[in-house]
Amino acid sequence: xxxxxxxxxxxxxxxxxxxxxxxxxxxxxxxxxxxxxxxxxxxxxxxxxxxxxxxxxxxxxxxxxxxxxxxxxxxxxxxxxxxxxxxxxxxxxxxxxxxxxxxxxxxxxxxxxxxxxxxxxxxxxxxxxxxxxxxxxxxxxxxx
Numbered sequence: 001x002x003x004x005x006x007x008x009x010x011x012x013x014x015x016x017x018x019x020x021x022x023x024x025x026x027x028x029x030x031x032x033x034x035x036x037x038x039x040x041x042x043x044x045x046x047x048x049x050x051x052x053x054x055x056x057x058x059x060x061x062x063x064x065x066x067x068x069x070x071x072x073x074x075x076x077x078x079x080x081x082x083x084x085x086x087x088x089x090x091x092x093x094x095x096x097x098x099x100x101x102x103x104x105x106x107x108x109x110x111x112x113x114x115x116x117x118x119x120x121x122x123x124x125x126x127x128x129x130x131x132x133x134x135x136x137x138x139x140x141x142x143x144x
Contacts, residue, residue: 003089013084024058026071033075044074096139097131 021028030040041051054071057063065081072079085092101124131139 003093007085007088007090010082010084011088013082014086016084022059024055025077026058026068026075027055029075029077030055035075040074044070093136093139094128094132097128100131100139101127 023031030037035043037051037055038048041048044051054063054067058068058071065079069079087095104127105120105124
């Protein structure tokens with residue numbers, strides 16, 4: 001249920017391509033609206049050197065979310081933050097269950113090649129369904 005809800009919520013973001021202006025969002029927006037680093041610093045009650053350092057940290061991806069949110073607010077912007085799975089969470093979970101089922105069957109199938117393909121497909125499908133219906137944490141436990 002949670003996977004499906006999250007999949008629906010992040011679906012619109014999956015088609016977006018990440019973009020960040022080369023000087024960083026803070027600097028680009030600050031310049032676009034005509035604020036100097038000094039002016040922004042005054043609005044925020046900090047010194048110019050701190051603003052410049054935060055702008056640099058954004059470019060090097062070392063800025064904290066808290067600082068980025070604070071800068072966004074000072075620039076009258078919203079900070080959007082999201083982790084967008086590359087594939088749907090349902091697909092990824094099913095893929096992981098399939099990987100585990102195949103590994104489990106491979107480790108327990110020595111000498112059982114004479115079993116019919118239909119029967120083995122049914123066992124595989126049932127095993128995948130069992131893995132998906134159980135506690136999802138077991139899909140990701142070390143050693144599996």
